[in-house]
Amino acid sequence: MRTTFELAWRLLRGGGRRGLLGSLLTMAAVAVSTGLLLFAVGGNHAFMQRADADAWRHPSAAKGAATAVEALSTDYVRGRQLTVVDLAALDAKAPVPPGMARFPKPGETWVSPALADLMRALPADQLANRFPGGKPAGTLADDALVHPDELVAVVGRSADDPAVTAARSADLADVSATPTKINSYATGNVSSVPQIYQALAAIASVLMVVPLLVFGGAAARLTVARRDRRLAALRLVGATPGQVVMITVVEAVLTALAGAVAGALLYAPAVPALARITIGGGGWFAADLWPPLPWLAGVLAAVPLLVGVSAVVGLRRVVVSPLGVARRQTPPGMKAVRLLVFVAIVVAFGLVGGSLGGLREVGLVVLLAFLALAFLGINLVGPWVVALIGRIAAGTARKPARLLAGRRLLDDPRAAWRTVAGVALTGFVAGFLSLLNPSAMSQERPADRLELVVPHARSAAVAEQVKRLAGLPATIKISETGGRERNDAVTATVPGGEAAVDKARTALTGVVPGKVATTPADADIAAGYLMADLRTGAMIVLAVSFLIAVTSAGVTGASAVLDRRQTYAMLRLAGTPLGVLDRARRQEVLIPLAVMGGGSVLTGLFFALPFAAGFGAAGAVTLLAFVVLGFAGIMGASALSRPLLRAVTADPAPRPD
Amino acid sequence: MSEIVLAGSGLVKRFGPTVALNGVDLAVGRAETVAIMGPSGSGKSTLLHCLAGIVRPDAGAVHLLGQRIDDLGERRRSALRRTRFGFVFQHGELLPELPAEENVALPLMLGGTARRAAVAAARTWFGPLGLAGMEGRRPGELSGGQAQRVAIARALATRPAVVFADEPTGALDQQTGHDTMRLLVEATRHNDASLVVVTHDPNVAAWCDRTVEVRDGRLLAPSGAA
Numbered sequence: 001m002r003t004t005f006e007l008a009w010r011l012l013r014g015g016g017r018r019g020l021l022g023s024l025l026t027m028a029a030v031a032v033s034t035g036l037l038l039f040a041v042g043g044n045h046a047f048m049q050r051a052d053a054d055a056w057r058h059p060s061a062a063k064g065a066a067t068a069v070e071a072l073s074t075d076y077v078r079g080r081q082l083t084v085v086d087l088a089a090l091d092a093k094a095p096v097p098p099g100m101a102r103f104p105k106p107g108e109t110w111v112s113p114a115l116a117d118l119m120r121a122l123p124a125d126q127l128a129n130r131f132p133g134g135k136p137a138g139t140l141a142d143d144a145l146v147h148p149d150e151l152v153a154v155v156g157r158s159a160d161d162p163a164v165t166a167a168r169s170a171d172l173a174d175v176s177a178t179p180t181k182i183n184s185y186a187t188g189n190v191s192s193v194p195q196i197y198q199a200l201a202a203i204a205s206v207l208m209v210v211p212l213l214v215f216g217g218a219a220a221r222l223t224v225a226r227r228d229r230r231l232a233a234l235r236l237v238g239a240t241p242g243q244v245v246m247i248t249v250v251e252a253v254l255t256a257l258a259g260a261v262a263g264a265l266l267y268a269p270a271v272p273a274l275a276r277i278t279i280g281g282g283g284w285f286a287a288d289l290w291p292p293l294p295w296l297a298g299v300l301a302a303v304p305l306l307v308g309v310s311a312v313v314g315l316r317r318v319v320v321s322p323l324g325v326a327r328r329q330t331p332p333g334m335k336a337v338r339l340l341v342f343v344a345i346v347v348a349f350g351l352v353g354g355s356l357g358g359l360r361e362v363g364l365v366v367l368l369a370f371l372a373l374a375f376l377g378i379n380l381v382g383p384w385v386v387a388l389i390g391r392i393a394a395g396t397a398r399k400p401a402r403l404l405a406g407r408r409l410l411d412d413p414r415a416a417w418r419t420v421a422g423v424a425l426t427g428f429v430a431g432f433l434s435l436l437n438p439s440a441m442s443q444e445r446p447a448d449r450l451e452l453v454v455p456h457a458r459s460a461a462v463a464e465q466v467k468r469l470a471g472l473p474a475t476i477k478i479s480e481t482g483g484r485e486r487n488d489a490v491t492a493t494v495p496g497g498e499a500a501v502d503k504a505r506t507a508l509t510g511v512v513p514g515k516v517a518t519t520p521a522d523a524d525i526a527a528g529y530l531m532a533d534l535r536t537g538a539m540i541v542l543a544v545s546f547l548i549a550v551t552s553a554g555v556t557g558a559s560a561v562l563d564r565r566q567t568y569a570m571l572r573l574a575g576t577p578l579g580v581l582d583r584a585r586r587q588e589v590l591i592p593l594a595v596m597g598g599g600s601v602l603t604g605l606f607f608a609l610p611f612a613a614g615f616g617a618a619g620a621v622t623l624l625a626f627v628v629l630g631f632a633g634i635m636g637a638s639a640l641s642r643p644l645l646r647a648v649t650a651d652p653a654p655r656p657d
Numbered sequence: 658m659s660e661i662v663l664a665g666s667g668l669v670k671r672f673g674p675t676v677a678l679n680g681v682d683l684a685v686g687r688a689e690t691v692a693i694m695g696p697s698g699s700g701k702s703t704l705l706h707c708l709a710g711i712v713r714p715d716a717g718a719v720h721l722l723g724q725r726i727d728d729l730g731e732r733r734r735s736a737l738r739r740t741r742f743g744f745v746f747q748h749g750e751l752l753p754e755l756p757a758e759e760n761v762a763l764p765l766m767l768g769g770t771a772r773r774a775a776v777a778a779a780r781t782w783f784g785p786l787g788l789a790g791m792e793g794r795r796p797g798e799l800s801g802g803q804a805q806r807v808a809i810a811r812a813l814a815t816r817p818a819v820v821f822a823d824e825p826t827g828a829l830d831q832q833t834g835h836d837t838m839r840l841l842v843e844a845t846r847h848n849d850a851s852l853v854v855v856t857h858d859p860n861v862a863a864w865c866d867r868t869v870e871v872r873d874g875r876l877l878a879p880s881g882a883a
Contacts, residue, residue: 403759404754411754574739574744574764575742577736
């Protein structure tokens, strides 16, 4: 065993420039994969932390003797949510809330840093006067907050204060909670919003992780493929297949481990930038995006393990037949049934797509199924199209570079497709997203009509108070909301923009204990966050798949050069200009990219058509960014292997014989 | 000897501490066939690479038809190799994706010949080399001897002044190697081209007008240049 390790280490170190280059390629691929994997893991961790930070505000009834009363309500300022937690101690053992040094005394208000800033920035009669004391008694630490920009106030009350005795409305379960006797704060997942986000984060992770694993595995196998000659030599001198496998696996795992550590080191400096991504109305605490140590250790162990397994899979062919070199023959043509399947999927969607919007949940499931099918369909038709354009390019070529590119596409359309598949499939997502315009979907509801829901018996008195406190004429809409008790809505329209609205809100705070004056637009804020976040999430998935696609194109391109280095060297030796080889290599990638990237974008547009909410500027920008980045990324990745091509052809006479 | 086509004089080439060529003079006449023999590491391939403008000698000079070529830049030497020289390697080194006729046409297309004309010219080589009917086959569908004959056609397609062959029969069995050498020698002669063959096989060398021996970077027998 020790000998195997030593031999693997020796081979790794003594592999020469080309061997080293191969190892570096694998390392780079693994590093990118690990970095992105850590992002996925860290993201999920951060959502868990958010759920935890949200939990304590939702009171859970004390099982034993109660020591405090907790209530939750949500106010609004300048179009942002403002979370207000009312706390009253029942005895000296009242639990200290997260992020606070002690339990708040009656009349004290502790605020989050963002709220403290806003209280300083706005006149007191627009915000600060809503709280007892009018200015903060303390600052809430990060533990108490979902995100750094969150507006949170914790208000200390006496146990008989109406704020901790008046019931809250039951139909606002996620943003308010009726006063409840507690003896500790809730933990874990208690409200539905964090759960939705965690589920979405999990879906996004799957979307990112699957291509990552495929890409990482491919990188591992490519390295193994280049080693077949040396492995055959090892077997010739008497190494058993088991030893050969062991040596290769040790080598691959060592390389992958180095790559994984490099990936973790790459991820660390990216965290501050990632923390600025706005989800749920705010950015992130950097510490939350950094996975906890056991998770990090898990990733650092799992990645080399996976690479090792991929290496074994890739090695099986070599070990089974050490001398078997595949002879190139005219490849069988791609079956046209691939095209038929793709067309069938598109036509089927064209038939039912229009009616999906009305089917709600079922429609969503069917849509997701169709999206998955479209992905598969594009992946299926990709090689067929590549072979077709290869045939056309080779048939019509007049210059050697085009001829070489076309013949190569025709020779192995699957390999050519693999190089561009990532970007092409990303094109589908970009096309699909470009037609989904959240701003076009959200309705504009009045933001200047304040509404207070009060018991019928008090509505007239409240209307009078509104008139007196806010100086506004109020109307009473008698309606029956809620189940048992009869409630009326007291409504006042506030002229003069959001400053005036916030002034009125402040004036009306506490008029009806436990009730907050809200506008119809306030109710859309959370939904607006969700729409914006869905888009942000989709863009992140897009960016990540894009990064994978470009890296994968770079690695595939470089390993293609390495695999064909002998042919390239001989062509150079016979006087073929480097430019011709390079042009051929570029066209080999660009022609299928242009055709399939364009085709995928069109397919994505087609699939989004039934839900099109107007092709907004954002959609156009998404598409344009995809096209520009797609070509630039692939060109860049391809240009990276140009020095490699130069290196393998620079010295066409390697033997001093 | 007839007119001298290719001449190397005083060629010295070092690879680090190893002296691969240590003052070699060799001249090749028009349509002459010369075999360079020697054991492994003797410097015979380095001599071929110096003569063909693939590597530049550290000292000495190479002349093609009276014009010095070893001091040209890489681009000019590359163009020279493409137009004035032909190459046959041990393993053929045909492009696996290209049908045989396009492999032969490629050097012509690289030289600027239109594709249709290049392919038409390439096809004319298949009959004389016993490859009739193989035009559309890909290298993987050819036997070792057939692939080597396609490589010969490719080397001669540009009507070069000199064809360089490095162990052209090294990967072939004796009979096929024999046939391949006969075709190589006949075809180059027929085209009025000179042939320089590097080999360690006396049977291959026997096909040539003249054999020179390289040992430790020097020619053993006098080169007999005119």
